[in-house]
Amino acid sequence: MPRSFQGAKRGWLLLPLGRRHPTRFRPTSFPSQLAPNHAPQYTKPPANHDTRNGTRESSRFARSVLEGSTVALISLLGLGLGGYAYSLFYxxxxxxxxxxxxxxxxxxxxxxxxxxxxxxxxxxxxxxxxxxxxxxxxxxxxxxxxxxxxxxxxxxxxxxxxxxxxxxxxxxxxxxxxxxxxxxxxxxxxxxxxxxxxxxxxxxxxxxxxxxxxxxxxxxxxxxxxxxxxxxxxxxxxxxxxxxxxxxxxxxxxxxxxxxxxxxxxxxxxxxxxxxxxxxxxxxxxxxxxxxxxxxxxxxxxxxxxxxxxxxxxxxDIHKETVTTALKQYRAKFHYEDVPNSILDEVFAKVGGRLIFLNQVARSSDMLATCNQINKKEKTWLLNKCWILGDSMDDDVEEQQKYCAAAMVLARALVLREASATTNHEYKLPEIPLHESRQIITRADYIQGFDHINVIHIDFNGMVRADSVPMQNAFREICTQEGFEEHLRATLNRLDELESLSRTREVAFRDPPQYEGGKVPVQTYCAKL
CATH class of the missing domain: 3.40.50.300 (P-loop containing nucleotide triphosphate hydrolases)
Structure with a gap:
């Protein structure tokens, strides 16, 4: 029998030159049931095996850390660029x-x-x-x-x-x-x-x-x-x-x-x-x-x-000629009415050239009735805000009545200034300089309050006048009514009395107590007090 066949029966496959293949024909490559006497034996790993595994694990960890850091940095960079771009866009x-x-x-x-x-x-x-x-x-x-x-x-x-x-x-x-x-x-x-x-x-x-x-x-x-x-x-x-x-x-x-x-x-x-x-x-x-x-x-x-x-x-306010001409044309065009000049003059005397009042009058069916209603409304507003209470006022309203009395004193001054002014073809509200108005009411802080509630108006030149023609009509009607001067004087006297009472201090003496030996001398009793 050839030599190679005999080796094959014993579990060996011999090459023609009698050399074994280093890997293919190793006995351990056969299953154990075919070669029970040639089971694989444990061989000890080389001495540098642990070192190589540790190096491999370290490199693998470093690679994972580097990859995670790179992803995080790219994400942060993308988020930052996105936020910056949105900020510029916004x-x-x-x-x-x-x-x-x-x-x-x-x-x-x-x-x-x-x-x-x-x-x-x-x-x-x-x-x-x-x-x-x-x-x-x-x-x-x-x-x-x-x-x-x-x-x-x-x-x-x-x-x-x-x-x-x-x-x-x-x-x-x-x-x-x-x-x-x-x-x-x-x-x-x-x-x-x-x-x-x-x-x-x-x-x-x-x-x-x-x-x-x-x-x-x-x-x-x-x-x-x-x-x-x-x-x-x-x-x-x-x-x-x-x-x-x-x-x-x-x-x-x-x-x-x-x-x-x-x-x-x-x-x-x-x-x-x-x-x-x-x-x-x-x-x-x-x-x-x-x-x-x-x-x-x-x-x-x-x-x-x-x-x-x-x-x-x-x-x-608009001038008289402009108001009368425009009002006449408006009533003729939209109300088919030829208004007499006497009515137009009366309308201007009641509401003046204030545009807010003229719009109400021009659209109304009865112009004079609307003018009277506007004047009544302004007078009611003045009385509700600034009427004086006379000599029977209580001391609790002293400060409020000082404010009201100052308004009435200023209104009376404007009415007197109007009466002393020379009349002309163009109606103009009487004016008083701001510093003189403060001197008349003896207070400097009340003027701004009167301007705020639309009782008077202060223009850019510092001239004080009634807020409107209806308000000046209210001044005139109130200050010329019978008994107004006495009522105002009684109010001012009562305010002086209340102010005097608030500044006065009374010192009262009472009888000293009785003793068995007689009365204590007043000097000794006062010294004990």
Whole structure:
């Protein structure tokens, strides 16, 4: 038998040259049932086996740490880039929203102020409404138009006038003529938080309240004061005005109505200071033209000391010739009535040239009855606010009656000034300088209160007069009635008596106690007291 076959029977496969294959023909590669005598034996690993395993495990751990760190860094980098990109996008979106607020058209504030004029769809309908609304020509309209359309630059404007003289209507008519292009308008308020919201609504600024980053933090009350938020909004408005200065060719316009609604305290004065500082800077750089309107003189007193570029515009009652002509035309066109000149003169003598009263009279069926009703209403308001109680007043109302007596003394002075004035063809309310008015009532702090309740008005020249012709009629009717002088004198005497009693201290002596040995001497008793 060949040699290779014999080796195969014994479990060995011999090569032709008699050499064994190092791996393929190892005995341990056969199953144990085929070669029971050649079971695999345990061989001890080499000495450096543990070292190589530890090195391999360390490298594997380092690789996993490196991979995790890389993924974390890439994630953080992506998150940071995403947040930075969103922040840039949000800031740009904020400026775009403010820019869009000044485009042609009207915001909700302006639509409310314009009223039904803005909702006229047909041109004939709009003209019909305007004809009824603006039936009295105003000599101040060209100046207001020049401010609104950007013709008058380098100044900011303070418009002052009595309640109902038509300050808002002048501004709204000028806004309508330019289509609301480049204009933002808002109303003042005594609460700074409310004014902050109104300012944001007017210029479409959310104060970061719509910023998505706030979702990642739980915020309680507000983190900043209203003044800081208003300052931030004005900063954004300044950036937008810088962007639009070249493209528009004229400044933006910010109108703040009725700034006398601000409180005359530290917060209100701080807000006025911020607004005036911005108005001064923007007017000098031709960025934004700020327009303030007010009914009261104290706001002008706050702004004048720091004003450099401020232009003061006084809106007065309409002249008699203009009123009578316009009223005659209005009644002939819309009521088909030819009003006699005597009736027109009587109407003007009762309500004057105040636009708010003229609108009521022109639309009424009986003009003289409406005039009498307006006069009665003004007189009732004066008596409810400032009537005096005479010599039977209680001491608890001393301070309130000082205020009322001062109002009546000033009203009497205006009536006497009217009686001593020379009459002319143009009816004019009597005036007294502010310093002289304070001297007449012997108080300097009451004048502002009278102006606030619309009993008197102080114009930009510091002249004090009745708030309106119906109020002057009420002064005259009250001060000329029988027994008024005695009643006023009794009130003033009673106030002097109460003030004297509050300043007087009485010292009372009583009899000393009785003793068995007789009375104690008065000197000894007083010394014991």
């Amino acid at each position: 800031k740009k979106m904020v400026l775009n929203k403010i820019e869009n607020a000044f485009k042609a058209g009207y915001s909700s504030n302006e639509l409310v102020s314009l009223g039904r004029i803005a909702y006229g769809t047909h041109p004939d309908m709009v003209e019909r409404i305007l004809e009824k609304e603006n039936w009295v020509p105003r000599e101040e309209q060209p100046m207001i138009d020049s401010i609104i359309n950007g013709g008058m630059r380098g100044r900011y404007h303070f418009i002052i006038g009595e309640r109902g003289t038509g300050k808002r209507s002048l501004i709204l008519e000028a806004m309508r003529r330019v289509g609301g292009d480049g204009i933002a308008m808002l109303e003042a308020h005594n609460d700074l938080e409310v004014f902050r919201v109104r300012l944001g609504k007017a210029i479409d600024f959310e104060f970061h309240e719509d910023y998505i980053g706030s979702l990642f933090s739980i915020r309680g009350p507000r983190d900043s004061t209203p003044l800081l938020d208003i300052e931030r909004a004005l900063n954004k408005l300044e950036k937008v005005s810088l962007r639009l200065r070249k493209s528009r060719g004229r400044p933006l316009l910010l109108i703040i109505n009725n700034i006398h609604f601000f409180k005359d305290d530290a917060a209100g004065q701080g807000l006025l200071e911020i607004l005036q500082q911005r108005a001064e800077i923007w007017a000098g750089n031709d960025l934004v033209t700020v327009v303030f309107t007010s009914d009261e003189h104290w706001t002008l007193e706050r702004l004048i000391p720091h004003s450099t570029n401020m232009n003061v515009i006084s809106i007065r």
